[in-house]
Amino acid sequence: MASLKICSHSSKQWASLSSVVFVPSASYSTEVNINSRMSAFRRGTGGRSSFNGVVATVFGANGHLGSVVCNKLGNTGTQLVVPYRGDFYDVAPLKLCGDLGQVYFTPYNLKDENSIRKAVKHSNLVINVIGREWETRNFSFDDVYVKGPRNIARIAKECGVERMIHVSALNAIEHPEPLMLKEGSKFLSAKWRGEMAVREEFPEAVIFRPSDIYGSEDRFITYYAAFWRRQGAGMPLWKKGEQTIKQPVSVSDVAQGILNAARNFDTNGQIYQAIGPKRYQLGELVDYFFRVMRKDKEWGYYRYDMRYDPLFSLKVFLTTQLPGWPIANLGWDKIERDHVTDRVDNSLPTLEDLGVTLTRIEDKAPWLLKMYRAHNYYDEELGEFEKPAPPPIVA
Template sequence: MSTAALQSSKRSLVKLRTFTLHIDCAYASNDASIRSSPKQSSSSVTYVGDNLPINMGLNEVKSLRLTDMRRGGGGRSSFSGIVATVFGAQGFVGGATVNRLAKEGSQIIVPYRGDVYGLRELRVLGDLGQILFTPFHGKDEASIRRALEHSNVVINLIGRQSETRNFSYDDVHVKMARTIARLSRECGVQRLIHFSALNASPNPPAIIFRKPSKFLTSKYAGELAVREEFPDATIFRPSAIFGNQYSDGFIAYHFSRWVRPLSYLRVPLYASGEKTVKAPVYVTDVSNAVYAAVREPMSVGQTYEIYGPERYQLRELIEYCLRYMRRKSIITPLTPDVFAKAIANYTFHKSLYNVDRMQCAYVSDTYTPGLPTIRDLGIEPTKFSDAIGNIMASMRKSGRYVENPEDFIIPDPPKPVSQEFELSYNVSYP
């Protein structure tokens, strides 16, 4: 091929590359004039390579690379500009959070432990190549840094309801949280969202045993550690989260075969559930709150208490679930066989259903005056009665089979507690 032909080919490639860059800029820019009049944009500025203009705000990526630019019209096949690392994505809340982020076209990095086949449900939540996986260990800083170095958002959902031989409450909720916060700051992460727990305090109430819950005290210590390493972190304090009868932190506990003595004949609760007040929150509302906090600049450095719109006696909630399940069970106080099972689980194989978990389950939800809530993120929380129907359908006495669907009467919703009841038990009222 002649020299003239080679030079002509190079000029054609340069023109094609410049035209492609202008098209990408038109999709990436929020300026309507660029999208509507490409001639004006081509005459006003010339872009060379990956040096493209970008909004350096809190909600935009910092890189000037074309691959990091927000593009597309929205949805899972677009790119929102968010590259999020979600620790604890294999958990109950983690799956819903990954789905919410992926729905907006975010790229998500999932650090995992154990078998990678346990992540198969997460693979289909985003478009091809948007859900990425990397192995990590909580005590290996190199693996944590590898999961953080390409992200501008980090969400820490790691938490345990029981201790193991390898990880104590302090290891998981304090030391690991501190490490993630410190490495996030060193890697230049813009937003960190850390999950704590409602009722977390240095001295939570001891309901059943003399010693307070280690879970709640370690969660509070974790908040202090995160604030020390990453002052601009956004902290969530959720109440009991419901949404799946098999893996959530509310229904799965009270109706588990490990807690029930004999099938559904008897449901043991502390003080028959009459001295515990709960405001459970729907898992979809929690995931929506995470995305809203990422997009809301005013959430930087804030602590949000996430709870449901109404407060109920624990007994009222359990009775409502039983009516939906069409089971005639008796709610009784905690009996010696339940204590024996909880102590055995705590002593031998550190099961989820142990004495410390019992402490958390029967601590009434209290609120801190002055702290923002889920409504401050623009989300109206869902009532317990509006979301529980599909969840409890598979736990009905005859399963999903109904001989005459019109004969199944939806039970009346549970009754919220009154302010007089709250004051009589010295419980904070919102």
């Protein structure tokens, strides 16, 4: 800036002798160093009331895994950008993940690139945990798991985002082996193609492949506990669940692995298998859930081969035709991948390589299934009920 000064040799000769002189004058620098990255303003010693220099955009933040990821990020002083669709009411509780001014919300649509760009342009970390168990008329598995992640990865790269973490699925494969469906699980196939799309657009992205995730409001333990999944007191499973091996993992462990990967730049370009510490036969695992719920053989529980129950097949079909959310998340693609054995690639790292101490399902299932127990309001005496025997471990 400059100030205007008027000088004159004599007040009497103002009109004839006056002259105009421009003299530079400034009280601050006129060359402003613009830094659009909020990560430059790191402060605090750690914790929810600090800022650790990371600005993270979490897609799918209001989901089962996404909400836990946001909580762990906020607990370490990460500033959060939460894109949401639908009503803000669904994501409003995430405001508590960080201190005042640490959690921001922005509406978005997975098919609207401008809204995605707005969500990631100030971030140095993008985490994609978007997921849906079934297809809708607006979003197919291809839209959710292939086109959406590709757009997020491409736009993040264009905006200069430093790091990206993408959540896939353990049994993701290009051509899944069919069990009940002629072409296998479309979910698992789309997850595989989504990995390839993210790799093309953001080669250094970190990919997580979780097995079945259990936790509060999950779609694994509580899924089998739901009344609609049963046929009366019987549990229909493919070949009684005796041909399927599962290695479920705690939602807290997966979220901790994502947090640890976000802190470590050496994880760039890696694929991590998010699996639990033990392997179980699916049928034995479901039996254990019902023992915990005090719904044993005396209660009437039994499991059987669903291949010989046309009424269950009819129920699944009718459930998929209903508008809105399927009752108890029941659908053919869900049932198909439920009976796919978890295959672990020993050449790939796991959560333990990220320093995560894994949780046993036996330590969490009793609390998660407490609301489903038979005679839940009966005030039993201490030791009146025998402690449920844990499920056998498969070597």
